Amino acid sequence: MKKIAVLLSGCGVYDGSEIYETVLTLLALDKAGVAYQCVAPDMEQYHVVNHLTGEPADEKRNVLVEAARLARGDIKSLSDVNPDDFGGLMVPGGFGAAKNLSQFAFKGADTDVQPDVLQFCQAFANAAKPAGYICIAPTLVNKVYGGGVTVTVGNDADTAKAIEAMGGKHQVCEVSQACTDEQHKVVTTPAYMLANSISEAQLGIEKCVQQVIAWA
Amino acid sequence: MKKIAVLLSGCGVYDGSEIYETVLTLLALDKAGVAYQCVAPDMEQYHVVNHLTGEPADEKRNVLVEAARLARGDIKSLSDVNPDDFGGLMVPGGFGAAKNLSQFAFKGADTDVQPDVLQFCQAFANAAKPAGYICIAPTLVNKVYGGGVTVTVGNDADTAKAIEAMGGKHQVCEVSQACTDEQHKVVTTPAYMLANSISEAQLGIEKCVQQVIAWA
Numbered sequence: 313m314k315k316i317a318v319l320l321s322g323c324g325v326y327d328g329s330e331i332y333e334t335v336l337t338l339l340a341l342d343k344a345g346v347a348y349q350c351v352a353p354d355m356e357q358y359h360v361v362n363h364l365t366g367e368p369a370d371e372k373r374n375v376l377v378e379a380a381r382l383a384r385g386d387i388k389s390l391s392d393v394n395p396d397d398f399g400g401l402m403v404p405g406g407f408g409a410a411k412n413l414s415q416f417a418f419k420g421a422d423t424d425v426q427p428d429v430l431q432f433c434q435a436f437a438n439a440a441k442p443a444g445y446i447c448i449a450p451t452l453v454n455k456v457y458g459g460g461v462t463v464t465v466g467n468d469a470d471t472a473k474a475i476e477a478m479g480g481k482h483q484v485c486e487v488s489q490a491c492t493d494e495q496h497k498v499v500t501t502p503a504y505m506l507a508n509s510i511s512e513a514q515l516g517i518e519k520c521v522q523q524v525i526a527w528a
Numbered sequence: 529m530k531k532i533a534v535l536l537s538g539c540g541v542y543d544g545s546e547i548y549e550t551v552l553t554l555l556a557l558d559k560a561g562v563a564y565q566c567v568a569p570d571m572e573q574y575h576v577v578n579h580l581t582g583e584p585a586d587e588k589r590n591v592l593v594e595a596a597r598l599a600r601g602d603i604k605s606l607s608d609v610n611p612d613d614f615g616g617l618m619v620p621g622g623f624g625a626a627k628n629l630s631q632f633a634f635k636g637a638d639t640d641v642q643p644d645v646l647q648f649c650q651a652f653a654n655a656a657k658p659a660g661y662i663c664i665a666p667t668l669v670n671k672v673y674g675g676g677v678t679v680t681v682g683n684d685a686d687t688a689k690a691i692e693a694m695g696g697k698h699q700v701c702e703v704s705q706a707c708t709d710e711q712h713k714v715v716t717t718p719a720y721m722l723a724n725s726i727s728e729a730q731l732g733i734e735k736c737v738q739q740v741i742a743w744a
Contacts, residue, residue, distance in 0.1 A: 323539065323547075324597035331539075331598060335551040335726070342727045363596035364603065380579035381540035382547060384720075387580065504600075510551070511558045 313528060314399030316341055319432070320352040320379035320387070321408025325504070326361035328375070330406030333446050333503050334382050336514050337402050340521035346528075349398070350383035352376045353390045353428050358411040375412050390428045395435030399528040402521065403433075405447020405503055416451045421477035425455045442497040442527035444490075444520040450500040454480035457496055464491035466502030488515035492523060499523040529744060530615030532557055535648070536568040536595035536603070537624025541720070542577035544591070546622030549662050549719050550598050552730050553618050556737035562744075565614070566599035568592045569606045569644050574627040591628050606644045611651030616744040618737065619649075621663020621719055632667045637693035641671045658713040658743035660706075660736040666716040670696035673712055680707035682718030704731040708739060715739040 318337060322328020341348045352375050360371040380387045403409065410417035414425045425433070433456040436443050445453055450463035451471065459479025465471045472482035485491045487506040492499050501516030534553060538544020557564045568591050576587040596603045619625065626633035630641045641649070649672040652659050661669055666679035667687065675695025681687045688698035701707045703722040708715050717732030 325600050330600075331547060332551055332554075332600070335548055336555075338548075339552075339726050339730065342725050362593055363599075363601050364593045366601060377578055377580045383579075384541050384546075384548070385579050385582060509558050510555050514555065 313346065314397065315347045315349050316400045316402055316524065316528065317393070317398040318348050318350045319401060319403045319429070320350055320382055321406060321412045322357055322373070322375050323378040323381045324361070324363055325406045326363055326366065327357055327359060327411060328378055328406055328408035329382060329404050330447060330504055331382065332510050332513055333404040333406065333517060336517045337404050337446065337521060340518045344522070344525055346525055349393070350379065350387040351390055351393050352379035352387060353413070353426055355412065355426065357408070375408070390432050395432055395439070398441070400441050400524045401433065401436045401443040402524060403443070403445045403449040403452065405449045405505070407448070409447070409449040410451060414452055414455070416448070421474040423455065425452055430456060437496070440497060442499070442524045444499045444524045446501055446517060446520060447503040447505050451475060453498055453500070454478040457498070461496045461498050462491065462493045463498065463500040464502060466505035468505060487512050490516050490519040490523060497527050529562065530613065531563045531565050532616045532618055532740065532744065533609070533614040534564050534566045535617060535619045535645070536566055536598055537622060537628045538573055538589070538591050539594040539597045540577070540579055541622045542579055542582065543573055543575060543627060544594055544622055544624035545598060545620050546663060546720055547598065548726050548729055549620040549622065549733060552733045553620050553662065553737060556734045560738070560741055562741055565609070566595065566603040567606055567609050568595035568603060569629070569642055571628065571642065573624070591624070606648050611648055611655070614657070616657050616740045617649065617652045617659040618740060619659070619661045619665040619668065621665045623664070625663070625665040626667060630668055630671070632664070637690040639671065641668055646672060653712070656713060658715070658740045660715045660740045662717055662733060662736060663719040663721050667691060669714055669716070670694040673714070677712045677714050678707065678709045679714065679716040680718060682721035684721060703728050706732050706735040706739060713743050
């Protein structure tokens, strides 16, 4: 079985990848005996948020460099990897998915997906390889697949409406569950869109990872 | 049962708290139904390491602000907490424990422990409350307890020698196990001193957390 690519967007819930979601994703893959490779786009972060105050900071950071923290240095730039080398894709959440990988946080349904991210994710879609998107990352899915994919972000009505506006279908889902679109081999789970604790987030993320492995 | 304090030193293996060790600690506490509070000293990091290249970066970051990433913003400064409010202590590893909480990475057995960190950790020692130190963090223990504590950092001979020079005893330990000093209620585990994977690190960390909970 080929490695699973884990696409990161920085390191920290407010400006990058959600740390717990990422670690729980890697843990679930590793416990299943499945090898993974963290990857990230080499680009400047939209902004840096001071996670103590919640306020933007007057700093610049690079998505790939900060994502390397989450990968203990074992990460590759999107420009240095070939999607053919991977059997499936996982995209953890965190605002980085909606601020760096796309502009969903600012533009809603009018968002674009960052070009190299779009190309990478579409390679999995076009090859009918499975993909799991977590938390707010499912807002990328219908831009990647050109619509028609059923996803969940939990029960947030505004985000659900934006997903429908992008041609997708939104399914309400509990934090402990995952939403499966068999036709597109896309699985999504709410995680910290709903989770009140790290162990709550783990339940859905494990289901998400197990579904990607089952398809891969 | 009172909350467990989780003492952080930044966010990232090379200049702060090891991310996986921290998340696995929080996960083990949460799965056991035990509440926790992340805390960190409000101080400048010794340095910032670019985790992509492994090289120091020309930047300044604050330990508390970066540790807040690991806590999803839910963190308190050491100066704003009272050790009396906690039933036990967990200290994940990462170079931050040996570069920010102490200077062990540079001074070996001649290290000091950062004064407010020393005071906080000694409050647990003096009250005979349990403490778990992970990875390289056990190098702090004998400075905190004034010697005589048996700890492990796995099987690294140089670090073991430095621990003995600080008045401690070093016990060789596998990554899946934890080293218990019943007299001082101190438990330690090698984690990423030895771990080849995140699920390997989880085994010892779970034992470490469970021992602290059993004592608390």
